[in-house]
Amino acid sequence: xxxxxxxxxxxxxxxxxxxxxxxxxxxxxxxxxxxxxxxxxxxxxxxxxxxxxxxxxxxxxxxxxxxxxxxxxxxxxxxxxxxxxxxxxxxxxxxxxxxxxxxxxxxxxxxxxxxxxxxxxxxxxxxxxxxxxxxxxxxxxxxxxxxxxxxxxxxxxxxxxxxxxxxxxxxxxxxxxxxxxxxxxxxxxxxxxxxxxxxxxxxxxxxxxxxxxxxxxxxxxxxxxxxxxxxxxxxxxxxxxxxxxxxxxxxxxxxxxxxxxxxxxxxxxxxxxxxxxxxxxxxxxxxxxxxxxxxxxxxxxxxxxxxxxxxxxxxxxxxxxxxxxxxxxxxxxxxxxxxxxxxxxxxxxxxxxxxxxxxxxxxxxxxxxxxxxxxxxxxxxxxxxxxxxxxxxxxxxxxxxxxxxxxxxxxxxxxxxxxxxxxxxxxxxxxxxxxxxxxxxxxxxxxxxxxxxxxxxxxxxxxxxxxxxxxxxxxxxxxxxxxxxxxxxxxxxxxxxxxxxxxxxxxxxxxxxxxxxxxxxxxxxxxxxxxxxxxxxxxxxxxxxxxxxxxxxxxxxxxxxxxxxxxxxxxxxxxxxxxxxxxxxxxxxxxxxxxxxxxxxxxxxxxxxxxxxxxxxxxxxxxxxxxxxxxxxxxxxxxxxxxxxxxxxxxxxxxxxxxxxxxxxxx
Numbered sequence: 001x002x003x004x005x006x007x008x009x010x011x012x013x014x015x016x017x018x019x020x021x022x023x024x025x026x027x028x029x030x031x032x033x034x035x036x037x038x039x040x041x042x043x044x045x046x047x048x049x050x051x052x053x054x055x056x057x058x059x060x061x062x063x064x065x066x067x068x069x070x071x072x073x074x075x076x077x078x079x080x081x082x083x084x085x086x087x088x089x090x091x092x093x094x095x096x097x098x099x100x101x102x103x104x105x106x107x108x109x110x111x112x113x114x115x116x117x118x119x120x121x122x123x124x125x126x127x128x129x130x131x132x133x134x135x136x137x138x139x140x141x142x143x144x145x146x147x148x149x150x151x152x153x154x155x156x157x158x159x160x161x162x163x164x165x166x167x168x169x170x171x172x173x174x175x176x177x178x179x180x181x182x183x184x185x186x187x188x189x190x191x192x193x194x195x196x197x198x199x200x201x202x203x204x205x206x207x208x209x210x211x212x213x214x215x216x217x218x219x220x221x222x223x224x225x226x227x228x229x230x231x232x233x234x235x236x237x238x239x240x241x242x243x244x245x246x247x248x249x250x251x252x253x254x255x256x257x258x259x260x261x262x263x264x265x266x267x268x269x270x271x272x273x274x275x276x277x278x279x280x281x282x283x284x285x286x287x288x289x290x291x292x293x294x295x296x297x298x299x300x301x302x303x304x305x306x307x308x309x310x311x312x313x314x315x316x317x318x319x320x321x322x323x324x325x326x327x328x329x330x331x332x333x334x335x336x337x338x339x340x341x342x343x344x345x346x347x348x349x350x351x352x353x354x355x356x357x358x359x360x361x362x363x364x365x366x367x368x369x370x371x372x373x374x375x376x377x378x379x380x381x382x383x384x385x386x387x388x389x390x391x392x393x394x395x396x397x398x399x400x401x402x403x404x405x406x407x408x409x410x411x412x413x414x415x416x417x418x419x420x421x422x423x424x425x426x427x428x429x430x431x432x433x434x435x436x437x438x439x440x441x442x443x444x445x446x447x448x449x450x451x452x453x454x455x456x457x458x459x460x461x462x463x464x465x466x467x468x469x470x471x472x473x474x475x476x477x478x479x480x481x482x483x484x485x486x487x488x489x490x491x492x493x494x495x496x497x498x499x500x501x502x503x504x505x506x507x508x509x510x511x512x513x514x515x516x517x518x519x520x521x522x523x524x525x526x527x528x529x530x531x532x533x534x535x536x537x538x539x540x541x542x543x544x545x546x547x548x549x550x551x552x553x554x555x556x557x558x559x560x561x562x563x564x565x566x567x568x569x570x571x572x573x574x575x576x577x578x579x580x581x582x583x584x585x586x587x588x589x590x591x592x593x594x595x596x597x598x599x600x601x602x603x604x605x606x607x608x609x610x611x612x613x614x615x616x617x618x619x620x621x622x623x624x625x626x627x628x629x630x631x632x633x634x635x636x637x638x639x640x641x642x643x644x645x646x647x648x649x650x651x652x653x654x655x656x657x658x659x660x661x662x663x664x665x666x667x
Contacts, residue, residue, distance in 0.1 A: 003084055005582075007096050008571060011084065012067055014091050017055045020068040024075055039075055040064045042256035063544055070569035075251065076210045077298035080572040086211065118183040118237050121172075122206075122214040125185055128171040129159025129204040129217075136160045139203060142222045146267065147350070152274045156249060157206045161199035161219060168197050184216060184232035199230065205266040207231075207238065207284065208248040210295075218245065218266050218284065229265065231285050240284040242291045245269055251299060253278035259302035259333070261361070262288060263345055264316070268306075271346035276354050280345070287319035293327050293334075302333040304364050306345055309338040318374055321367065325397060328367050330404040331543075335364035368410055371397050376417065387418045395429050403608050524621050525550075525557040530595045531614045532564060537573035538611050539565060546618050549625055556588035563588070619657050626654040 018034055021027065027034040027050060038048035038059040047061040058065040064074060072083035081095075088095050133139050133153070139160040143153055161167065168185060169175040175195065180186040187198050202219030209215050216232030232238055244262075246269040254260050257279040263269055265282055272280040283292060288305065296303050305320045307313035317336050324334045337360060339348050349357045365373075375394035380386030394414050401407040411429075415422040528550065532538055542550075550561040567582060580596075583589045633647035 003081065004096055005571060007093075008069075008084065011087055011091065011093060012055065012069070012570070014093070015055070015068045015087055016052070017057060017068045017071070018050050018052050020087070021050050021057055021071055038062060038064070039252055040255055063548055066566065066569040073569070077247075077251075077295065078210065114182075115237050117179055118235065119213045119215065121179050121183050121185070122216065122237075125168065125171065126157060126159060126204070126206045126214050126217075128168070129161055129206075130157060131159075132162050132167075133158060133160040133204075136162065139222065142203065146271065147346075148270060148274055152270060155273070156246070156270055157208075157214075158270070159204040159206070161197065161202045161204050163201040165196040165200065167200070182235060183237070184235050198232075202230065205245065205270075207243060207245055209237075209243065210248055210251075212248050213237075215243065216240075220267065229285060240286050241289050242295070243284060244281040244292055244295065245284055246273075246281040247295070247299075249273070250279050250281055254300045258300070259304055259361075260296050260300050261345075262292075262296070262303060262305045262320070264307065265344075268345050272349070275346070275349045277345075277349075277357070287316060288323050290323040290326055293320075293323045297327055297332060301331060302335075304335045304337055304361055306337045306339065308341055308344065310341040313338060313341075317370070321370055321374060321397075322400075324367060325371070325400045326402065328406065329402045330406050334367040335361075336367070336370045337361060337364040368406065368413075371410065372413065372417070375414070381417060390414075391418045391420075391425070391428075399429065524617050525553055526595055527617045528614060528621070529557060529560060529564075529592070531610060531617070532561075533579060533592060533596055535573075535607060535610055536564070536568055536579070537607070538614055539568045539573075541611055541615075542618070545622065549618070549621060556591045560588040560592060616661065619661055623654055623657050623661070626650050626657070630654065 018027065021036075022034075025036045025039050025048065027036040028046075030049075033052070034050040035046040036048045036050070037043055037046050038061055040059060041062040041064075043061055048057065048059045050057045056065065056067055057071055066074065068087060069080070069083045072078050072086060073080060076083070076086075078086065085095050143158065148158075166175065168180070172180060175186070181188050181195070185198060186195050188195050199217060199219040202221055205218040205220070206214045207216040207218060216235065216238035218232070219230045221228055231240060234240065245266050250260070250269075257277075259279065261272065261277060261280040263272065263280050263282045269280045269282045272278070281296070293303065303324065305317060305324075307317045307320075317338070320336070328334050339345065339360070343351070345357065348360075371394070375397060376390045377393075379390040379393070381390060391414065398407065398410055398414065401410070411426060412422050415425040418425060547561075547565065551558055551565065553561065563586060564579075567579065580593070583592055586592075630647055630650045633643045633650060636643040637647070
């Protein structure tokens with residue numbers, strides 16, 4: 001459902017970006033703006049600016065910028081609609097739901113109110129558990145024995161649920177309230193309706209969503225009782241298949257450390273934070289799901305799963321592999337770390353030190369290796385049957401990968417292991433068994449649609465001659481078709497025909513009213529602008545370098561890209577028709593309209609092909625930019641010794657880009 005642009009504008013008009021950002025980032029007044037440490041990258045000196053007059057934030061270090069909605073999307077990992085609804089709720093606005101019936105509206109409002117009520121109940125219980133921890137020497141000594149400091153316990157909001165069946169009765173005057181049972185704090189007996197606390201004599205771990213709201217608890221016994229861990233049940237505010245413990249606390253560390261470390265328990269997360277790894281999160285007593293992985297990739301492009309090296313750890317890793325594969329794009333990294341069976345991350349670091357653990361993380365098994373290991377498990381590759389079995393195991397895993405270089409590389413490796421040509425394996429797996437290789441883009445097995453129809457005994461497209469019905473050449477045998485280059489002319493040939501049979505392909509005569517061929521853009525910035533104006537969603541695939549390069553172009557292109565990015569942050573991907581209306585009065589309106597007018601402006605096609613086209617344009621622009629920077633570095637060598645190192649780094653990066661462009665051109 002689309003949110004009206006008028007509502008977005010009204011919402012942003014009421015929103016104070018300083019107030020929204022200030023809830024997550026400590027800000028100090030600095031002239032007309034506010035400054036703070038950037039939450040999107042690690043820094044020691046503030047470069048993060050928030051402008052009250054522009055209602056915009058901008059980091060001069062990493063380049064992140066946007067309005068209040070964009071900040072919630074980037075920092076809290078919300079989707080566009082979720083961020084809008086969160087802001088609207090804070091300012092007492094109702095997001096328009098014109099397509100929803102009054103009954104559904106009322107039900108949705110009731111559900112939102114219930115979620116608020118449940119969160120308030122859980123927060124109150126969390127406060128009570130934290131107070132109990134302070135007066136329970138036994139619980140405090142347990143945490144100290146696990147090596148946890150009071151600072152870390154406070155950061156994660158740890159508490160203690162005391163012994164006793166109805167301890168929460170002293171916290172909630174209405175212990176019989178259905179909300180206590182609905183949020184999982186109280187259990188109601190099916191037999192006699194007796195009510196009692198779910199969590200008793202346990203260290204309590206509050207589970208928070210990405211907004212920092214308490215949505216549930218995990219409790220751990222202080223001894224060896226069973227069950228060791230106990231979670232809140234599924235509730236209207238908590239679903240363990242979608243939530244990750246510690247994600248709210250780890251948000252900043254994920255960007256600073258560059259990766260997320262996924263562990264198997266709350267204690268692992270808290271202990272790792274104590275030992276210098278604040279980027280750890282944990283699943284909540286369930287296998288890692290695709291929802292978990294998707295949520296993590298909102299905050300980082302690199303995920304390392306940590307598992308015990310025993311059989312149970314391998315089974316858990318296999319389930320995590322299934323969840324991660326659909327999101328394993330060429331720009332993301334997924335690895336699997338298997339510790340010795342006798343260790344968890346906490347015990348390993350305490351015995352061998354954080355540096356040894358960091359080395360193990362760096363040497364973790366890449367997704368591509370683990371995928372192949374999983375596929376070949378219990379398969380004898382020395383036999384044809386074993387190789388076929390491995391191929392059957394690998395096919396669903398490989399098919400679930402996103403299109404890209406990684407998927408193509410794995411196809412080649414799997415083909416080598418099965419002792420099949422890559423083209424044959426691709427044909428089998430891509431549903432094209434009639435040929436040894438899948439058709440290339442644009443290639444056709446049948447005659448071109450614009451070719452004339454030959455009428456004869458052989459039927460449409462056949463050559464009526466003594467060679468037999470359906471033959472493609474006078475001398476061809478039965479069943480053979482015409483092949484490119486096989487016809488050399490002759491009295492029945494079509495060489496020189498005005499409609500143009502040439503090189504085995506029919507070149508149809510253009511219609512009189514044809515607008516003419518699609519002309520290439522005048523410049524690469526034009527080309528990039530046209531693609532992004534046509535398919536705005538491609539902005540999410542751009543790197544920081546891409547954004548910086550485009551936004552720093554001379555006017556009017558640079559200003560157009562800055563505006564386009566702000567529109568994307570504010571409204572998400574919208575069609576050109578909507579952008580056209582928003583462009584009115586902008587200094588770069590004429591440029592955008594010119595680029596998007598005429599038949600040459602129609603950039604229709606598969607989105608992955610258009611993104612590949614955009615990637616090629618941007619890479620060529622980056623090459624030109626790097627050449628200019630190389631020249632500047634050489635000129636600076638005389639008075640700046642470090643310039644030579646800069647030149648070498650620039651040269652290396654440029655050559656890598658050029659080699660990549662050459663490989664793509666060959667393909």
